[in-house]
Amino acid sequence: MVVAPPMLTSTISNSEAAPAKTNFGADWEKTFSTLLGLGRAAGADFIEFFLERVNYINCLAEDDAITSIAPRISTGAGVRVFVGQADCYVSTNDLTFKGLKLALEKALSIMGLQLPAPSAFVPEVYLEPLRDYVALRGKDAWLDGCSSMAEMGDVLLAANGQLNKTASHVQARRAAYFRDWQEVLVAASDGTFARDMRLTQSVGYNLLCADGDHRSSINKRVGSTGEPGFLRNWAYSNDAEEVADSAGKMLYAGFVESGSYPVIMANEFGGVIFHEACGHLLETTQIERKTTPFLEKKGEKIAHENLTAWDEGISPNAFGTIDMDDEGMPAQRTLLIENGILKNFISDRAGSMRTGHPRTGSGRRQGYSFAPASRMRNTYIAPGEFSMDDLFGSIDKGLYCKKMGGGSVGPTGEFNFAVDEAYLIENGKITKPQKGATLIGTATDIMDKISMCSKDLGLAAGFCGSVSGSIYVTVGQPHLKVDGITVGGR
Amino acid sequence: MLDIDTLAAQAETLSKKLNISKYDISGSAIDSTSVQIDQGKPKQVKASQRSSVTVRVWNDAGTIGIASTSDIDMEGMELALKTAKEASNFGNKENIPGFSPEAKTPVADLKHPKVAPLPVNALIEKLAAAETELLGAHEAIDSLPYNGISQTESEGFYVNSDGARRVDGGTSAVTYLYTKAQEEDRRPRSAGAYRVGYGVEELDLKGCIAETAEKTISHLGYDKIETGKYTVVFSPEAMLSLVGAFSNMFNAQNILDNMSLSDKDSLGKELASPKLSVYDDELHEANIGASTFDGEGTPTRRVALIEKGVLTGFLHSAGTAKRLDAKPTGHANLGAKVTVSPNFFHIAGGEGGDLSLETAENVVYIDELSALHAGVQAMQGSFSLPFDGWVVNKGQKVSVESATVAGDIRELLKNIAQVDVEEKQTPSGVAPHIWVEGLSITGE
Numbered sequence: 049m050v051v052a053p054p055m056l057t058s059t060i061s062n063s064e065a066a067p068a069k070t071n072f073g074a075d076w077e078k079t080f081s082t083l084l085g086l087g088r089a090a091g092a093d094f095i096e097f098f099l100e101r102v103n104y105i106n107c108l109a110e111d112d113a114i115t116s117i118a119p120r121i122s123t124g125a126g127v128r129v130f131v132g133q134a135d136c137y138v139s140t141n142d143l144t145f146k147g148l149k150l151a152l153e154k155a156l157s158i159m160g161l162q163l164p165a166p167s168a169f170v171p172e173v174y175l176e177p178l179r180d181y182v183a184l185r186g187k188d189a190w191l192d193g194c195s196s197m198a199e200m201g202d203v204l205l206a207a208n209g210q211l212n213k214t215a216s217h218v219q220a221r222r223a224a225y226f227r228d229w230q231e232v233l234v235a236a237s238d239g240t241f242a243r244d245m246r247l248t249q250s251v252g253y254n255l256l257c258a259d260g261d262h263r264s265s266i267n268k269r270v271g272s273t274g275e276p277g278f279l280r281n282w283a284y285s286n287d288a289e290e291v292a293d294s295a296g297k298m299l300y301a302g303f304v305e306s307g308s309y310p311v312i313m314a315n316e317f318g319g320v321i322f323h324e325a326c327g328h329l330l331e332t333t334q335i336e337r338k339t340t341p342f343l344e345k346k347g348e349k350i351a352h353e354n355l356t357a358w359d360e361g362i363s364p365n366a367f368g369t370i371d372m373d374d375e376g377m378p379a380q381r382t383l384l385i386e387n388g389i390l391k392n393f394i395s396d397r398a399g400s401m402r403t404g405h406p407r408t409g410s411g412r413r414q415g416y417s418f419a420p421a422s423r424m425r426n427t428y429i430a431p432g433e434f435s436m437d438d439l440f441g442s443i444d445k446g447l448y449c450k451k452m453g454g455g456s457v458g459p460t461g462e463f464n465f466a467v468d469e470a471y472l473i474e475n476g477k478i479t480k481p482q483k484g485a486t487l488i489g490t491a492t493d494i495m496d497k498i499s500m501c502s503k504d505l506g507l508a509a510g511f512c513g514s515v516s517g518s519i520y521v522t523v524g525q526p527h528l529k530v531d532g533i534t535v536g537g538r
Numbered sequence: 539m540l541d542i543d544t545l546a547a548q549a550e551t552l553s554k555k556l557n558i559s560k561y562d563i564s565g566s567a568i569d570s571t572s573v574q575i576d577q578g579k580p581k582q583v584k585a586s587q588r589s590s591v592t593v594r595v596w597n598d599a600g601t602i603g604i605a606s607t608s609d610i611d612m613e614g615m616e617l618a619l620k621t622a623k624e625a626s627n628f629g630n631k632e633n634i635p636g637f638s639p640e641a642k643t644p645v646a647d648l649k650h651p652k653v654a655p656l657p658v659n660a661l662i663e664k665l666a667a668a669e670t671e672l673l674g675a676h677e678a679i680d681s682l683p684y685n686g687i688s689q690t691e692s693e694g695f696y697v698n699s700d701g702a703r704r705v706d707g708g709t710s711a712v713t714y715l716y717t718k719a720q721e722e723d724r725r726p727r728s729a730g731a732y733r734v735g736y737g738v739e740e741l742d743l744k745g746c747i748a749e750t751a752e753k754t755i756s757h758l759g760y761d762k763i764e765t766g767k768y769t770v771v772f773s774p775e776a777m778l779s780l781v782g783a784f785s786n787m788f789n790a791q792n793i794l795d796n797m798s799l800s801d802k803d804s805l806g807k808e809l810a811s812p813k814l815s816v817y818d819d820e821l822h823e824a825n826i827g828a829s830t831f832d833g834e835g836t837p838t839r840r841v842a843l844i845e846k847g848v849l850t851g852f853l854h855s856a857g858t859a860k861r862l863d864a865k866p867t868g869h870a871n872l873g874a875k876v877t878v879s880p881n882f883f884h885i886a887g888g889e890g891g892d893l894s895l896e897t898a899e900n901v902v903y904i905d906e907l908s909a910l911h912a913g914v915q916a917m918q919g920s921f922s923l924p925f926d927g928w929v930v931n932k933g934q935k936v937s938v939e940s941a942t943v944a945g946d947i948r949e950l951l952k953n954i955a956q957v958d959v960e961e962k963q964t965p966s967g968v969a970p971h972i973w974v975e976g977l978s979i980t981g982e
Contacts, residue, residue, distance in 0.1 A: 113630055116873065117628050119621045119622075121608075121609065122608035122609070123608060135581075136580075139585075139588065141587070141609065141610075158585065197624065197627075200628075220797050306765050306944070307765065336576070336581075338680070338718070341726075454909070454911050459684065459716065460726040460727060461726070462924070464909045465912065466912040466922070484915075485922065486924070486980075488941075489940075534980065536941075537944055
């Protein structure tokens with residue numbers, strides 16, 4: 049038996065070559081093995097490297113002209129060092145061996161550690177064989193399969209033309225598209241070594257209509273992951289019709305009267321209510337901060353018995369779908385709430401370490417300049433047993449929130465959502481369009497008031513901003529009834 | 539940090555190689571460190587060094603293309619220039635911008651101090667001491683879920699193929715403290731404050747701690763508010779955030795795009811109460827992170843937007859200024875489509891009046907507006923926003939449990955009842971307290 053000789057610090061040179069920054073593959077094993085070993089030798093409990101390449105482009109059509117095509121190319125790396133439960137994150141644009149080693153040294157020094165003396169042993173970390181989702185899932189050709197700049201322009205101009213034919217009282221119309229191609233490589237001192245590629249695309253309309261002092265603006269956006277032909281297959285005629293119809297109805301809408309109403313929330317982007325009011329409060333980030341009312345509630349009833357909810361990263365082509373998270377853990381399906389009972393939290397590595405809840409493949413970040421955190425993926429309320437007639441028929445006077453705007457949740461669980469398109473419900477029927485509504489409440493109150501879910505689960509693409517930056521997520525739900533919620537208006 | 543001469547020389551060499559005769563480049567380099575603590579110990583420390591540049595090229599047909607990159611070595615710059623050149627083939631053929639006519643005129647000399655960064659341990663110690671003091675300020679304060687101190691050194695630059703060279707930069711530091719407090723059988727409450735400075739040593743940590751503690755304690759005794767119309771007093775921060783959310787009123791690019799509440803004939807028209815005057819002033823002494831030029835190299839300056847209620851000016855890029863027969867104002871962001879955005883608002887202190895929180899009855903004081911990204915319909919002029927604040931009755935404050943304020947920005951500006959004399963400097967601008975009559979508050 050031959051024993052491999054141990055490496056000494058003095059044998060590691062700053063001028064050591066790292067593989068090319070345009071090739072994230074198994075070639076990086078030696079570099080990471082050495083750097084992770086150096087970190088361990090310095091006394092760190094855990095070290096993780098994250099490499100990222102991005103090729104992004106957005107394109108904007110305004111009325112009948114392409115007014116912007118903006119590509120962005122970036123490369124960067126982040127290194128995270130744990131000592132106990134405390135961690136430090138250092139990011140850099142320099143992907144040379146020297147640059148990565150400097151970043152590691154900086155992180156170590158911030159944590160009160162330093163590289164070992166030249167004569168010290170460096171116990172290099174033996175990494176798993178590269179877990180390469182690019183090869184496993186055939187993602188290499190994704191970027192080349194996407195629309196060219198010329199095709200982007202052609203599709204958006206055709207789509208904007210269609211909107212002009214469909215809508216009336218148009219003041220401004222926009223069609224906007226982006227493609228975000230990201231390649232990541234993760235290596236960690238527990239042996240994790242994994243590569244992935246994500247292709248996220250989104251396209252949509254923004255329509256502004258005006259007639260005298262009456263104005264309405266409606267947005268509609270669709271998104272996908274892992275579909276190179278997404279833009280060329282965009283069914284823009286359907287979306288144009290929907291946007292034009294909504295803008296037309298909202299143009300002369302009156303302002304909603306403030307008060308407390310029963311509300312029916314539409315499916316698809318209506319799911320933002322669960323995302324904000326509950327989803328964020330199930331992230332271990334919130335448990336660490338003790339800013340969630342669900343802190344000690346695992347196994348307890350936190351919602352109406354008719355409510356079941358999931359968070360997962362596996363639905364094909366959904367906006368929040370990922371093969372692995374940004375810590376190299378494969379995605380999974382996580383049951384959050386089952387018939388009103390809290391089953392699981394959403395956890396990343398640090399969150400798991402600090403709270404004891406198991407990792408769920410939810411360590412996500414916007415890019416290399418952010419440390420990962422526990423974040424949602426595709427999050428939705430499961431379909432129920434009620435019909436739409438059951439929902440509407442149960443309300444004498446209420447509000448139908450057909451199209452939700454954005455929302456947010458504060459550190460005490462208070463949430464708010466804007467409603468872009470709403471209608472009065474009178475005696476079980478949809479009647480007058482209403483604008484200017486904001487829904488406010490607290491998570492613990494509303495979860496018990498989601499009393500009826502219909503069968504028509506629908507998902508929608510969304511963007512979520514939080515501690516680790518802006519990420520792509522799916523929100524979703526069937527049509528559902530909230531027994532009572534405060535509606536801010538005039 | 540950046541070596542602008544090297545970068546300019548790289549660009550010149552590469553543009554010749556790629557047959558690009560007209561280009562400009564805008565970019566920045568940032569070096570920052572931040573800390574966050576939990577129960578006296580560091581929870582997360584972050585450090586980053588990052589650069590980014592945006593290159594814009596004009597092709598032989600005169601259309602433009604851009605590309606951005608974080609790779610500012612020769613390889614990265616070459617790829618960016620090539621990509622921009624490719625994109626230029628699809629550039630807009632109408633209203634093509636040129637270089638700013640002011641890209642080489644002198645810029646202001648800000649003389650902002652450049653402060654050396656402190657060691658990370660010093661940041662942690664300061665933050666831990668702040669946490670201890672706040673936790674001891676009231677027995678109901680149980681944690682600081684959001685807290686941090688960061689220090690940043692940044693540099694920005696602009697170069698073009700016509701010989702323009704601009705670079706400036708500075709240092710800044712920020713601290714924020716956000717508490718969570720809870721009394722038995724009551725809802726949790728929270729409040730926060732933040733401070734900025736050129737360096738950590740000069741941050742007003744004591745003031746930040748005192749403000750956070752005072753606000754948190756004042757929110758413990760909360761109550762519901764009855765829905766109705768109220769006279770509202772906006773804090774300087776709240777009014778600045780509202781004006782910012784509707785800045786399309788002043789934005790020349792938005793006006794040209796039909797995406798504004800104003801149009802090109804709005805100048806000279808009465809937009810607000812005569813008590814109100816609003817300026818945008820990047821060079822204001824309170825603006826810690828001021829830049830002396832914008833993304834097109836145009837010098838920044840003070841611009842009068844509203845004077846005595848009358849709309850007097852718009853924010854311009856070089857392109858919008860040319861189209862509207864005006865001068866660029868230093869508000870451009872370089873892009874395939876150059877965008878315009880405000881820099882640093884200054885709402886001027888007014889003449890004051892009889893209204894006072896000590897004597898007014900049943901007025902709502904709005905300290906902070908939330909969720910502006912969701913509750914503002916910028917193109918419709920309407921807003922419906924959650925807020926933190928108090929009902930004030932002859933000087934007695936009762937925290938509002940949960941409520942929204944709604945209205946129309948144009949009506950709000952017309953219904954200003956009083957602009958207080960004293961201005962407050964905030965990180966996002968300078969403003970006095972402003973009293974507005976007849977706003978809708980939704981509570982119970």
